[in-house]
Amino acid sequence: MGQRWHVEVDRSVCIGSGLCAGAAPAGFALDEARQSHPVAAETDADESVLAAAESCPVEAITLTLAGTGQPVFPPEE
Template sequence: MSERWHVEVDRSVCVGSGMCAGIAPWAFRLDTARQSHPAEPETDAAGPVLAAAESCPVEAITLRTLDDGAAVFPPEDA
């Protein structure tokens, strides 16, 4: 079984750059206010989802493993 992640977007921080939706359009959507949200709160671990989180200019995206809640992004030691 592959690893799964819990995806959150802090909408109070999101500036609507659209980077996440451009990199992983199946995983992120922009609403009419240009605020990002995950298409699904849980997703398979995937490079583009991580790249989308890393590319967010305000680090509004948090990824955690579903099994133990460990931080994927941003890393806890950052």
């Protein structure tokens, strides 16, 4: 079984650029206020979801390993 990620969007930081929904339409959606939210709180590890997090201009997306909380993105420094 592969890794599972917990996906969060900090809506107080999100500017509604839509880059995440464009990069991973199965992983993110914009609501009527044009703010992003994950389609599901947990997902299988997926390159498109990681690309979406990396493309967020305000770094509003956080990915952690489900169960352990270990950071996936942004990486620990």
